[in-house]
Amino acid sequence: MESAPLIQFENVSFYYTDEFGEKLPVLQNLNLTIAEGEFVTIIGHNGSGKSTLAKLMNALLLPAEGEVRVGPWKTGATQEVWKIRQMVGLVFQNPDNQIVGSTVEDDVAFGLENIGVPPAEMRERIDAALKAVGMAAYAQRQPHKLSGGQKQRTAIAGIIAMRPRVLILDEATAMLDPQGRKEIMELVRRLNREAGITVINISHFPEEAVDADRVVVMRQGKIFMQGTPRNVFADVTRLQETGLDVPLAVRIQHYLSANGVPIPPLLHQKELVEELCRLFLNR
Amino acid sequence: MNLLQNFPIGQYVPGHSFIHRLDPRCKLLYVLIFAVLVFMANDGLSYAILALFTLLIMKGSSISYRYILRGLKPVWFLLALTFLLHVLMTKGGTVYLAWGWLTVEAEGVRQAVFISVRLALLALFSSLLTLTTSPLELADGLERLLHPLSRVGVPVHEIALMLTIALRFIPTLLDETDKIIKAQASRGIDFETGGLWKRLRNLVAIVVPLFVSAFRRAEELALAMEARGYRGGEGRTKLRQLRFTWRDLLAFGIALILFAVIGWVRR
Ligand SMILES: Nc1ncnc2c1ncn2[C@@H]1O[C@H](COP(=O)(O)OP(=O)(O)OP(=O)(O)O)[C@@H](O)[C@H]1O
Ligand SMILES: [Mg+2]
Numbered sequence: 001m002e003s004a005p006l007i008q009f010e011n012v013s014f015y016y017t018d019e020f021g022e023k024l025p026v027l028q029n030l031n032l033t034i035a036e037g038e039f040v041t042i043i044g045h046n047g048s049g050k051s052t053l054a055k056l057m058n059a060l061l062l063p064a065e066g067e068v069r070v071g072p073w074k075t076g077a078t079q080e081v082w083k084i085r086q087m088v089g090l091v092f093q094n095p096d097n098q099i100v101g102s103t104v105e106d107d108v109a110f111g112l113e114n115i116g117v118p119p120a121e122m123r124e125r126i127d128a129a130l131k132a133v134g135m136a137a138y139a140q141r142q143p144h145k146l147s148g149g150q151k152q153r154t155a156i157a158g159i160i161a162m163r164p165r166v167l168i169l170d171e172a173t174a175m176l177d178p179q180g181r182k183e184i185m186e187l188v189r190r191l192n193r194e195a196g197i198t199v200i201n202i203s204h205f206p207e208e209a210v211d212a213d214r215v216v217v218m219r220q221g222k223i224f225m226q227g228t229p230r231n232v233f234a235d236v237t238r239l240q241e242t243g244l245d246v247p248l249a250v251r252i253q254h255y256l257s258a259n260g261v262p263i264p265p266l267l268h269q270k271e272l273v274e275e276l277c278r279l280f281l282n283r
Numbered sequence: 284m285n286l287l288q289n290f291p292i293g294q295y296v297p298g299h300s301f302i303h304r305l306d307p308r309c310k311l312l313y314v315l316i317f318a319v320l321v322f323m324a325n326d327g328l329s330y331a332i333l334a335l336f337t338l339l340i341m342k343g344s345s346i347s348y349r350y351i352l353r354g355l356k357p358v359w360f361l362l363a364l365t366f367l368l369h370v371l372m373t374k375g376g377t378v379y380l381a382w383g384w385l386t387v388e389a390e391g392v393r394q395a396v397f398i399s400v401r402l403a404l405l406a407l408f409s410s411l412l413t414l415t416t417s418p419l420e421l422a423d424g425l426e427r428l429l430h431p432l433s434r435v436g437v438p439v440h441e442i443a444l445m446l447t448i449a450l451r452f453i454p455t456l457l458d459e460t461d462k463i464i465k466a467q468a469s470r471g472i473d474f475e476t477g478g479l480w481k482r483l484r485n486l487v488a489i490v491v492p493l494f495v496s497a498f499r500r501a502e503e504l505a506l507a508m509e510a511r512g513y514r515g516g517e518g519r520t521k522l523r524q525l526r527f528t529w530r531d532l533l534a535f536g537i538a539l540i541l542f543a544v545i546g547w548v549r550r
Contacts, residue, residue, distance in 0.1 A: 058510060060506065060509060060510055082512050082514060085509075085510060085511065085512045086512055089510075089511075090507075090510040092503065092506070092507055092510075094503060096455055096500070097499075097500045097503035097504050097507065098503065098504065098507035099451070100447075100448065100451065100504065100507070100508060100511075101447075101451065102419050102447060102450050102451045103419075105522070106419075106522065106523075109522035110508075110511060110513075111511040111512055112520075112522070113519050113520050113521055113522060114511060114512040114513045114514065114519060115512050116518045116519060116520050117520060118520060119520060119521065119522060119524050122520065122522050123522070126522070142454070143451065144454040144455050144458065158511065159511070162511070162512070
């Protein structure tokens with residue numbers, strides 16, 4: 001898994017300016033490295049700077065201090081923002097407000113049209129992308145006639161058609177029902193595994209973090225904790241003190257072991273069930 | 284489902300007829316050509332030829348006459364009005380009817396008939412354009428046809444993009460309007476009864492949230508477009524390629540013949 005850094009934040013600070021010209025610090029002295037092929041989940045409070053982080057990664061925002069490097073480029077000091085945006089795709093929360101085309105395939109075409117792909121090649125790429133997200137049967141459909149999950153899959157198709165190396169999901173599952181959420185997570189996991197696309201998933205659902213290679217916890221514009229899901233969620237008390245949720249299985253394990261039930265740290269619901277069964281049988 | 288769900292955008296009737304399959308640029312140009320022909324025509328025979336031609340196109344579009352005529356509803360009033368005005372105002376020739384200072388004279392009737400036929404033909408012909416061409420194709424066709432104007436600073440690409448985005452968001456915003464109406468009604472706002480003024484005032488409760496949300500959508504959409512590498516029309520390619528085919532060639536050929544015929548028979 002360890003390979004060259006694809007995205008690198010070095011002492012990055014970022015401010016928004018309010019209507020009185022006052023600087024509001026959003027990110028402070030942040031350092032972060034994303035390696036090619038990684039699956040990283042970012043969790044954190046509302047307003048902790050997760051979306052800002054995402055926008056800094058594809059030059060929608062530029063750092064006030066420090067450096068953001070994406071592939072060979074520095075986002076603040078290059079004319080190649082278009083190449084950066086082709087390389088780092090961003091899926092937003094509201095599916096309705098990111099679909100531009102009047103039909104599914106028109107929407108997938110939008111990004112390709114922007115980067116000047118010839119029409120014949122566009123056709124192939126659209127078909128492949130729609131197939132990859134399981135939307136091939138809906139190519140001619142109008143977006144408002146799709147379910148939320150289908151809309152997000154269309155948005156993802158629009159991005160993978162551009163052949164990016166990084167796919168960032170900024171709470172892309174927040175407005176979906178559990179079924180839609182599951183579909184999207186399965187899809188991005190597959191893209192990560194099979195197509196080798198680096199995935200950065202920003203989420204409010206701690207359950208989405210358990211299968212990640214790495215979890216990054218943001219708090220007030222800083223990285224509060226990071227590491228493998230196992231390590232990060234092992235510190236339940238620290239996470240809960242800051243008001244962050246942990247996966248259900250982790251929470252139950254924590255309560256049980258705090259109350260003297262001998263049960264090892266775990267992550268998945270399945271593990272929890274197995275441990276409980278073992279305890280029950282060895283009673 | 285709900286009332287707003289079936290709001291028609293334009294009045295496009297999907298199909299595969301000869302007329303449907305013409306290039307949108309060809310059809311757009313044809314409306315112009317037809318307008319010129321209609322203004323060249325100046326006697327019964329030339330109008331009859333054009334009317335016959337329109338009828339042929341209606342037939343060729345395989346859309347029912349009833350449906351086409353229904354689409355002309357808003358024009359009927361205008362037609363009746365022009366007819367009436369011309370009958371009453373234009374003087375000359377034999378007096379058919381006299382009623383106080385109101386008279387109906389031969390020249391008036393002639394003018395009234397011709398002008399209304401002109402209007403009716405133009406309205407019919409342009410409605411055939413929107414009936415057989417999807418709004419998306421129309422936007423594409425317009426963008427291509429007007430492309431030369433971008434060299435003199437007309438934002439042709441932006442206008443076409445605006446059109447397509449509007450088309451994309453009309454259903455979304457209609458859905459939203461429906462939701463807002465229901466939400467406000469459940470808060471006790473009554474849209475059904477009361478005087479005109481009260482009802483208008485209650486409309487504010489729909490329009491304001493709708494605008495707020497539309498602006499929020501616009502902002503997010505702009506960001507999403509930028510994130511997907513949008514940077515204006517330059518260097519952009521298009522998925523939908525327009526291609527003139529033998530059909531369009533045939534159509535233009537017919538236009539030439541029509542010009543010759545009308546030029547010959549007109550007085
Ligand atoms: N356009 C803006 N102008 C001014 N302040 C902003 C703007 N966008 C975000 N902020 C502020 O920056 C901070 C970080 O915002 P950001 O959107 O990055 O948070 P987030 O972690 O994505 O939150 P959420 O979980 O709610 O999406 C917040 O305090 C927010 O109020
Ligand atoms: Mg956010």
